[in-house]
Amino acid sequence: MLIGFARVSTKDQDLETQLQQLQEAGCDKVFHGKHSGASSQNQAKLRELVDYVRDGDIVVVTKLDRLGRSLKAILNTLDEIHAQGARLKTLDGSVDTSQNTPFATAMVHLLGTFAELERNLIVSRTTEGREEAKSKGVRFGRKPSLTDEDQRKAINMLNNGTSVRATAKAIGTTRQTIYRLRAKTSP
Template sequence: MAKIGFARVSTQDQNLDAQLEALNEAGCERVFHGKQSGKSDDNQKKLDELVDFVRDGDIVLVTKLDRLGRSLNMILNLVAQLQSKGVQVQTLDGQVDTTSDNPMQKAMTQLLGVFAELEHSIIVDRLQSGRERTGKKGGRPSKFTDEQQAEMKALYDNKTSISAIAKQYNTSRATVGNIVK
């Protein structure tokens, strides 16, 4: 069983020294670290190196849980990935300790999962609200104007076949079907 550390600061002008010192004092044999934002490719490379390096029975130590990633969902995915390899995670601040069979620690980890799901739902809701407000709901813009679509619907209502409408507008039957239904 080895203790492996991970340290990260978000910007180049921040200092890693305090995290590195704390992880070394905690007995880490090796510490992966970097100065980059949580969503950068460099950060992902460092995390990938960490995941590749650790072995069954190892413990990954971080000063605080947020050092592992930018969002709770990202952090929980990493924790799950580590646990699938038989690797446990501990924070030096004591908030998370997956090595413990303590029911309180298990509950805390599960609560983090609930909050990650909530965070994801809030983000999705914000995106959807923004799309509705701007009228941009995603996807490719329609090939046909609202007027043309209304004409297609009128033709269909007057018993013109979908195939005939598709030929008239030089499009597929599926497109006409989506418009008239």
């Protein structure tokens, strides 16, 4: 059975062209999503497709990028389709796993290599950006709950015998914060 999947990323794009191409390709059933690529509707329709396909089915898409927003997402979907015993065919001819040939297997492995490359490039760019931001004095993570001045005041109060509860109340924070500060500054 040929099962189609169509998706458009924006409200301005026309879904009808893809639906017509899938119908002309002979798809018996077509799942489709419209709206933003981040839309949960698209994910839900893709999930329906993966849950619907069975051994021997061929999933048909106009282009490979209809299965996801990133190569990793596309490969995950492709793995799920294959796990159901189904195969994938793109109408633009870029991928065809409907024939269990060495070329189809090599194509999937090549896509996996590109997915890994894509991920490594993203990690590299993110790391470079983070390092550059750090060199400019940007601090990452949650802001400290106490300013440096509040920390000094709390430490002085504790050193002068003020209880943790009274110190927390005077500073306007929680006892847990004062306990952590005391543990961090204790010898």
